[in-house]
Amino acid sequence: MEPQWVPTEADIAGARITDFAEFVAKRTGESVPDYPSLWQWSVDNLASFWGALWDYFDLGERSGDVLYSTEMPGTKWFPAVQLNYVDQIARHARTDRPAILGVDEDGSIDEISWAELIGTTVAFADALRGLGVGPGDRVAGYLPNIPQTVIAFLATASLGAVWSACGQDYSAQAALDRLGQLAPKVLVTADGYRFGGKLHDKTADIEALRAGLPSLVATVLVSRMGGSLPDVIAWDSLQPVEHATEIPTVPVDFEHPLWVLYSSGTTGKPKGIVHGHGGVLLEHLKSVGLQSDIGRDDTFLWYTSPSWMMWNFQVAGLLTGATIVTYDGSPSAPTPDALWAIAARVGATVVGTSPGYVLACIKAGVVPRRDHDLTALRLIGITGSSLPSSSSLWLRDNVGEHIPVASISGGTDVVSAFIGGVRTVPVWPGELSAPYLGVALDAWDETGHPVRGEVGELVITKPMPSMPVSFWDDPDGSRYHDAYFDMFPGVWRHGDWITINDHGSITVHGRSDSTLNRHGIRMGSADIYQAVEALPEVAEALVLGVELPEGRYWMPLFIVPAPGVELTDEVKQRINSAIRAEVSPRHVPDEIISAPGIPHTRTGKKLEVPLKKLFQGADLSRVVAPTAVDDPSLLDWYAQHRPPS
Structure with a gap:
């Protein structure tokens, strides 16, 4: 099989990961002339790699060790460091590009400037503080993928409070099964969402959800369709703080909870997966900034929902200074190629979607390169399930042969990817190009021995900083241990079947457990x-x-x-x-x-x-x-x- 895309010398020279490799070589004296050698160095020298990443992205002064033991679970990262995820947002403020483009299925676009993002985040943080929200308190979101969702998260995190959200396609009971575990102090919600040409009124579900959350002291309502509810704070009553250039933050420990995401709940209520400020910050700068090569000149659109970790992944575009695009609607409405039409309209440089959507486009006879101006597009991201070679080749032929397809695979568990595309590595149809930096990935048989060229369990043999801090309400860590470390003690077993191919790429065959993974949303x-x-x-x-x-x-x-x-x-x-x-x-x-x-x-x-x-x-x-x-x-x-x- 031949690669469908091969990087040019210009691609390699201009890639940020090449700049990082040169940074590493100067810093350590190591010879890392290509991606495989850089990856090998990163997993052989975890502390040096993550310390170099910290310094490369200029995250500030740090003291103490990077890594205290590599034992899993229980690894401690940057134990002497205090920080806040939100510290990295305001530093990218600018006037020549928006921070967020909020696109609605009806065609409207809400452009949020960096000044408005910062000012509204400060205003909402002040409102939360006035409601008694502080470090460790929980703020829950029951929201569509709109700019207000991003702002509510940033405001929550700036206070050291813990964010958790569900999209509004979840019923009240499904949302309560998740958010109800956290006893949130504040609920942020919207009166409805748009999908498939229809407005979905969620006021009844919001009332049911509030009735099931006796811990609430307030509800903040974003009005999108003129609905109203009693005893709510209107989002529109928040006045952005004018001329704010910084977002005041509460410094927290590296592992202080940032957000709680949820497992699919295969055998009961969904498990709340807790991630820390520092681990997410480092992992997302690596995955978005280096692996995906997203920076200040990019417009980043990934079709997602707040129920899915890809929402959190897309928000990380702000950490690199990119413009992110939130979209409330169907990717196939009013026409099957709607997502490509949006990409053209906003000038997206990076577009992410799912194999299911690509297959729907194929069946509908869509030809995006013919019908839409996609000249700005330079990367297609794919996740949610395995992308077959035929669909990968369709993207080449119908979107652009010069555009690499970065198929990624990871999970809510690490709120990132283990494997994916790299600007300096070829793309093979139906395969994922390489393991990500710092990810000690392997394929093992059931006896715990590595296998090559045949199907094995995806395992991670060394820790990553974005592995969960804990599961919610798991005081002795037993559920966390059983979820990942029961099959191979001390080694993370993820639950995917993979094959490591002879040219270094990886084929993902799907889940080895019973999770439902429909349209990229696990349930x-x-x-x-x-x-x-x-x-x-x-x-x-x-x-x-x-x-x-x-x-x-x-x-x-x-x-x-x-x-x-x-x-x-x-x-x-x-x-x-x-x-x-x-x-x-x-x-x-x-x-x-x-x-x-x-x-x-x-x-x-x-x-x-x-x-x-x-x-x-x-x-x-x-x-x-x-x-x-x-x-x-x-x-x-x-x-x-x-x-x-």
């Missing part, structure tokens, strides 16, 4: 079951997210009807409506199939992972032992069902 099966199994027509349900060849994704829902009930079209419609209303419209299944029963382990756990492997082509005898199943006769029934071709 746990527990959320689906909560909605579906509450229906009187349903006795039990089983949902699977199955990655298939050529980027296809099949999400079947198997239903055991209640006694005397037939799975008619009317019943299916009620099931879909329940999922759409109570969980997320993005996680409505592809098929609803009547099943004679749901197989479980002897301890009562549904056989999600074994059946997923079965539908991906594995032999039944190799994915599950009949003796471990409560009703082995059901296995043959499932084995007769195959995904659509």
Whole structure:
């Protein structure tokens, strides 16, 4: 296989990662003439690498050690340092470019200058302080992807308070399952969002959410469609502090909580994943500034939602001085190529999307380079699932052969990527170019031995500063340990299947667990079951997210009807409506199939992972032992069902 894109000498010379390599060579005397040698140095010398990154981005004075032990979990980074993530925002203020472009599906654009960003952040921080919010308190967001969401986060973080958010495509109950764990002091929300040509009024859900959050002292409401609620503070009542050039911040420890993101909740309520100020700051400067080569001349658009870690990743564009683009709407409305139209309109230099959207464009016959002015575009980012080679080549042929495709893979767990594109490394169709700097990535078999050229578990053998500080409400760290370090003690096992190829690239084959990963948004099966199994027509349900060849994704829902009930079209419609209303419209299944029963382990756990492997082509005898199943006769029934071709 030949690369679909190869960097030119000009690409290599102008890449910021080349400048960083020269910085390292002068600082250490190490010979790092290319990316593989720089990567090897970074994982062999963790403390030197992260210390060099700190100094390269001029993050200020630091004292003490960079790294105290490399034992996982429990690594301590920069133990003597105090800082605040928000310190790095105001330093990029300028008048020649906006900080944020807030794009709405209706075509309107809200341009937020750096002065307005800083002034409104200071004003909202003052308002939060007046409500009694201080270090360690929680502020929750139930918001669409709009500029106010970014400002609310920055204001919260500046105080040393902890931010956590859900997009409004989540139902009140799904949001409460997440945000309710934190006992937030303030809720920031909007009266609705726009998607697919429709306005979605969320006032009823907001009232339900507030009723379930007795810890609240105030609700701040962004009015986007003229809605109103009692006892709220109107966002529009905030007056930006004029002529503010700095955002006052509370210095906090390196590991002080910045935000809480959530796991998919496969086996229960979603786990709250806590990340620290310092770890996120360093990891995002590396991933956005070096690996993605995003800087002060860039306009950074990634189609995302506040429910997804890519929202946090895109906000990091502000750390490099880039203009970021928030978008509230569907990437396919009013036409299938809507995201490309937005990219052209704002002059995006970096556009991020998902394999699912690319596949939808292919099916719709979209030709972005013909229909839109994408001359500013210089990088396409892809994540959410594996990008097949055919889709990667389609991007080359229909968007631009001179534009590298940076397919990345990581997760909410580290709020970043382990693997992705590099401006100085070729792109191979369907493959991820290289492991990121400082990421000691390997592929291991089930016995813990490295494998090459064959499928193995993605493991990280040395710590990263953005690994979680903790899980929320996990005082002894047992849930954190069990999530990543149970299979290989002292080594992070991520739950992805990968192959490390002979030319150094990586192929990602999908999740090795049962997480539903629909349209790049991960959701746990527990959320689906909560909605579906509450229906009187349903006795039990089983949902699977199955990655298939050529980027296809099949999400079947198997239903055991209640006694005397037939799975008619009317019943299916009620099931879909329940999922759409109570969980997320993005996680409505592809098929609803009547099943004679749901197989479980002897301890009562549904056989999600074994059946997923079965539908991906594995032999039944190799994915599950009949003796471990409560009703082995059901296995043959499932084995007769195959995904659509």
